[in-house]
Amino acid sequence: MATSSKRNIKENSIIDAAEKVFSRQGFANTKMEDVAKALGMSKGTIYFYFSSKENLYMAITYRAFQALIDTFYESVSATKDESGLEGLVGLMKSFIAFSEENFLYSEAMLDFISFVRSTSEGSLDGKITDAMKESSYYERVKDIQNIPINIFLKEIERGRNDGSILNKQKPELIYLYAWAGVLGFVKLNSTSGKKTTILKVEISDWRNYIISSTRTLLRDANA
Amino acid sequence: MATSSKRNIKENSIIDAAEKVFSRQGFANTKMEDVAKALGMSKGTIYFYFSSKENLYMAITYRAFQALIDTFYESVSATKDESGLEGLVGLMKSFIAFSEENFLYSEAMLDFISFVRSTSEGSLDGKITDAMKESSYYERVKDIQNIPINIFLKEIERGRNDGSILNKQKPELIYLYAWAGVLGFVKLNSTSGKKTTILKVEISDWRNYIISSTRTLLRDANA
Amino acid sequence: MATSSKRNIKENSIIDAAEKVFSRQGFANTKMEDVAKALGMSKGTIYFYFSSKENLYMAITYRAFQALIDTFYESVSATKDESGLEGLVGLMKSFIAFSEENFLYSEAMLDFISFVRSTSEGSLDGKITDAMKESSYYERVKDIQNIPINIFLKEIERGRNDGSILNKQKPELIYLYAWAGVLGFVKLNSTSGKKTTILKVEISDWRNYIISSTRTLLRDANA
Amino acid sequence: MATSSKRNIKENSIIDAAEKVFSRQGFANTKMEDVAKALGMSKGTIYFYFSSKENLYMAITYRAFQALIDTFYESVSATKDESGLEGLVGLMKSFIAFSEENFLYSEAMLDFISFVRSTSEGSLDGKITDAMKESSYYERVKDIQNIPINIFLKEIERGRNDGSILNKQKPELIYLYAWAGVLGFVKLNSTSGKKTTILKVEISDWRNYIISSTRTLLRDANA
DNA sequence: TATGAATGAGAGTTCATTCAT
DNA sequence: AATGAATGAACTCTCATTCAT
Numbered sequence: 001m002a003t004s005s006k007r008n009i010k011e012n013s014i015i016d017a018a019e020k021v022f023s024r025q026g027f028a029n030t031k032m033e034d035v036a037k038a039l040g041m042s043k044g045t046i047y048f049y050f051s052s053k054e055n056l057y058m059a060i061t062y063r064a065f066q067a068l069i070d071t072f073y074e075s076v077s078a079t080k081d082e083s084g085l086e087g088l089v090g091l092m093k094s095f096i097a098f099s100e101e102n103f104l105y106s107e108a109m110l111d112f113i114s115f116v117r118s119t120s121e122g123s124l125d126g127k128i129t130d131a132m133k134e135s136s137y138y139e140r141v142k143d144i145q146n147i148p149i150n151i152f153l154k155e156i157e158r159g160r161n162d163g164s165i166l167n168k169q170k171p172e173l174i175y176l177y178a179w180a181g182v183l184g185f186v187k188l189n190s191t192s193g194k195k196t197t198i199l200k201v202e203i204s205d206w207r208n209y210i211i212s213s214t215r216t217l218l219r220d221a222n223a
Numbered sequence: 224m225a226t227s228s229k230r231n232i233k234e235n236s237i238i239d240a241a242e243k244v245f246s247r248q249g250f251a252n253t254k255m256e257d258v259a260k261a262l263g264m265s266k267g268t269i270y271f272y273f274s275s276k277e278n279l280y281m282a283i284t285y286r287a288f289q290a291l292i293d294t295f296y297e298s299v300s301a302t303k304d305e306s307g308l309e310g311l312v313g314l315m316k317s318f319i320a321f322s323e324e325n326f327l328y329s330e331a332m333l334d335f336i337s338f339v340r341s342t343s344e345g346s347l348d349g350k351i352t353d354a355m356k357e358s359s360y361y362e363r364v365k366d367i368q369n370i371p372i373n374i375f376l377k378e379i380e381r382g383r384n385d386g387s388i389l390n391k392q393k394p395e396l397i398y399l400y401a402w403a404g405v406l407g408f409v410k411l412n413s414t415s416g417k418k419t420t421i422l423k424v425e426i427s428d429w430r431n432y433i434i435s436s437t438r439t440l441l442r443d444a445n446a
Numbered sequence: 447m448a449t450s451s452k453r454n455i456k457e458n459s460i461i462d463a464a465e466k467v468f469s470r471q472g473f474a475n476t477k478m479e480d481v482a483k484a485l486g487m488s489k490g491t492i493y494f495y496f497s498s499k500e501n502l503y504m505a506i507t508y509r510a511f512q513a514l515i516d517t518f519y520e521s522v523s524a525t526k527d528e529s530g531l532e533g534l535v536g537l538m539k540s541f542i543a544f545s546e547e548n549f550l551y552s553e554a555m556l557d558f559i560s561f562v563r564s565t566s567e568g569s570l571d572g573k574i575t576d577a578m579k580e581s582s583y584y585e586r587v588k589d590i591q592n593i594p595i596n597i598f599l600k601e602i603e604r605g606r607n608d609g610s611i612l613n614k615q616k617p618e619l620i621y622l623y624a625w626a627g628v629l630g631f632v633k634l635n636s637t638s639g640k641k642t643t644i645l646k647v648e649i650s651d652w653r654n655y656i657i658s659s660t661r662t663l664l665r666d667a668n669a
Numbered sequence: 670m671a672t673s674s675k676r677n678i679k680e681n682s683i684i685d686a687a688e689k690v691f692s693r694q695g696f697a698n699t700k701m702e703d704v705a706k707a708l709g710m711s712k713g714t715i716y717f718y719f720s721s722k723e724n725l726y727m728a729i730t731y732r733a734f735q736a737l738i739d740t741f742y743e744s745v746s747a748t749k750d751e752s753g754l755e756g757l758v759g760l761m762k763s764f765i766a767f768s769e770e771n772f773l774y775s776e777a778m779l780d781f782i783s784f785v786r787s788t789s790e791g792s793l794d795g796k797i798t799d800a801m802k803e804s805s806y807y808e809r810v811k812d813i814q815n816i817p818i819n820i821f822l823k824e825i826e827r828g829r830n831d832g833s834i835l836n837k838q839k840p841e842l843i844y845l846y847a848w849a850g851v852l853g854f855v856k857l858n859s860t861s862g863k864k865t866t867i868l869k870v871e872i873s874d875w876r877n878y879i880i881s882s883t884r885t886l887l888r889d890a891n892a
Numbered sequence: 893t894a895t896g897a898a899t900g901a902g903a904g905t906t907c908a909t910t911c912a913t
Numbered sequence: 914a915a916t917g918a919a920t921g922a923a924c925t926c927t928c929a930t931t932c933a934t
Contacts, residue, residue: 031902032904032905043905044907047904047906051905052904053904053905
């Protein structure tokens with residue numbers, strides 16, 4: 001445990017640094033050298049902990065899912081005394097905040113699902129496929145990727161049971177719609193630095209509108 | 224004029240090929256060599272017409288905006304006898320179809336606005352900035368980038384005037400919300416190859432739900 | 447033809463240089479950079495002509511077999527009026543001289559047959575296998591690898607027919623025995639630089655003994 | 670002595686493991702890590718006992734010569750009541766069997782003599798030279814490298830004295846000829862895995878032919 | 893205009909060796 | 914004695930871009 005946790009600490013510090021550098025420069029524009037420099041260590045050391053750049057990214061992806069799961073559980077717990085609708089609204093708020101604060105995580109999760117979708121059919125480039133799949137984190141991520149979705153679906157069910165959600169669409173569809181809206185929101189805002197407006201719209205107004213639309217749509221039995 | 228149009232023809236054939244190759248393999252995974260091969264010409268020739276890979280991408284971006292503008296005008300024209308709400312719904316349908324059929328265009332437009340947003344503050348990597356801005360297409364794209372938005376906004380106005388749209392939000396906000404939803408939709412579906420479902424949801428159901436939500440939200444005075 | 451031969455000239459000049467550098471430093475100890483420097487060109491240019499270091503080595507291997515074949519044909523032609531035994535002796539002399547003058551060729555041919563033997567059973571390391579087999583020269587070499595052997599075997603047959611060779615062993619066995627002797631001879635002499643003795647034995651005496659043993663064994667009906 | 674022998678035991682177990690791994694994968698393809706893993710110890714520990722990878726290989730080389738010497742002595746002892754010719758034939762049989770069973774030893778001995786020959790003139794790469802010579806085993810090997818040769822030569826002398834060997838060539842030359850034949854034999858058979866034929870020739874036939882040729886040549890006063 | 897050739901600055905990865913404990 | 918970490922120089926191969934003709 002002692003040894004193992006020491007190693008874990010180091011691994012985590014590497015992931016920490018990698019997150020920062022990838023966030024700033026993007027995955028493709030970042031050399032392993034950059035990550036090493038940010039840590040004051042040598043490239044070789046990073047490879048001692050992570051077998052490849054892809055694997056390092058996968059580790060970040062794993063963190064991303066874990067963090068989202070934590071965020072979701074916290075949200076659910078905070079709204080457990082309110083209606084299911086408010087539970088869902090809480091999830092949406094959390095999701096938006098999470099995605100804005102961790103754009104890299106948002107990208108990583110998207111990359112992952114794109115990757116999984118693409119490879120389940122054998123398209124895409126062979127080498128990337130292998131590099132990804134050989135990552136020790138790949139399976140781990142696969143194991144937890146659906147947890148956020150399930151949390152979301154459960155809240156929909158709760159809202160239907162308590163009558164706060166009248167929308168009759170398939171829960172998964174509602175999730176996809178919500179996810180897409182959040183994804184588009186952060187994509188359009190990304191690399192915006194400290195900007196607070198886009199197209200003369202206050203980003204906070206947009207954020208609020210996503211929430212209010214969610215309410216509107218969930219309450220509407222015909223939506 | 225004669226020379227110029229000859230040149231234009233050549234340029235367009237290069238863009239045609241580049242679109243195909245980029246669509247298939249993605250921009251980053253495509254070498255200039257690949258584009259040249261697809262054209263049966265040499266790399267050098269491409270550089271005779273396009274100063275850089277970025278510039279070529281910018282040319283595609285320009286086409287993307289042009290194509291979207293055409294699509295939007297056609298939609299507006301096709302629904303000019305219907306209500307403003309239906310005009311907007313028509314735009315949404317067109318937008319979705321356009322994005323699905325031209326994922327590369329969708330990406331290019333997103334890249335462009337991300338780029339513009341990022342550079343107006345001087346963040347991002349220096350080299351890309353220069354390469355992009357030196358592109359002869361850069362200014363051209365800047366000139367037309369807002370036309371789709373304006374078309375969209377005009378339909379909202381029309382809908383408000385004819386009473387079919389009761390939603391009181393700022394038109395730009397409605398546009399952003401719509402754009403984000405479509406963007407998320409295609410992003411989550413991209414690289415899906417021939418898949419027709421995601422998370423057990425029929426993609427066509429999702430598409431329909433985007434439309435019906437649009438109607439719901441636009442009609443709702445409190446949304 | 448003009449273009450093609452120009453390219454061929456360049457390719458050959460690269461192979462020329464590579465031969466020299468590999469001969470001096472060995473394949474493994476030579477960087478592509480070294481070959482490039484020897485040519486006064488850049489690494490990239492070499493990769494323009496040869497897809498990999500392995501492929502360059504394969505090109506050398508191809509040359510090696512071609513050169514041996516030429517040498518054998520010349521020898522056969524020079525001894526066509528003598529007995530089959532003398533024909534074979536001539537081949538041996540040629541073989542020895544060839545191997546001494548072109549140690550790299552000797553090594554390359556040995557590597558090739560070792561490689562072929564090893565892969566026909568699927569042993570060896572996967573990556574090397576692929577790199578080798580992807581070489582455009584691989585198939586070419588396969589096509590000609592047996593020609594020297596066949597020339598050798600034909601001379602044995604001729605010698606049996608004219609009564610100069612009485613040895614009754616399987617021709618292939620005689621070839622293997624001869625090959626092994628020559629191989630061992632050059633291996634033990636390799637990297638000897640300008641040395642003329644080994645173990646106080648004059649190399650020329652050794653060379654002569656190989657020849658005389660060949661005669662002795664071929665003439666002997668009981669050997 | 671106690672400490673020293675403890676150390677010796679450890680050293681030997683490392684050499685044991687290294688032999689296995691080098692035999693399987695070859696020296697160049699083996700990482701120190703692989704050897705460590707095979708031993709269940711760390712790389713650092715290996716470096717505690719062996720100053721370098723080369724040094725470890727030198728230790729193996731030393732073993733190789735020792736083992737060959739043992740083998741030769743045993744053979745001589747087993748044939749001491751037979752003629753000198755049969756003694757030599759026995760040595761050849763042993764040599765062949767030894768080389769086939771210990772291909773790594775065969776390679777190591779060849780590398781050693783190539784190395785010695787090359788450095789006595791200062792050719793070859795500087796770094797390897799230093800690494801080799803700094804090896805504590807280097808001198809040890811030098812001290813015993815000629816023993817197998819001397820054993821061989823003594824048997825020739827014995828054969829001449831008892832009249833069983835009529836061949837008048839310099840003994841060292843006979844040794845070189847024999848060594849080369851065996852070396853070529855194992856080289857051509859190496860990496861052949863479990864193959865029992867080469868060029869449609871049974872390897873056992875080849876083996877037998879080497880022996881019978883030896884007899885033929887040694888008996889022949891004019892060879 | 894067009895092309896084949898050439899360039900050269902990387903980029904990821906490897907691994908023998910060293911070091912701190 | 915032993916180990917896990919750390920190092921950093923190599924090394925192959927890539928590819929946008931440029932150049933000479």
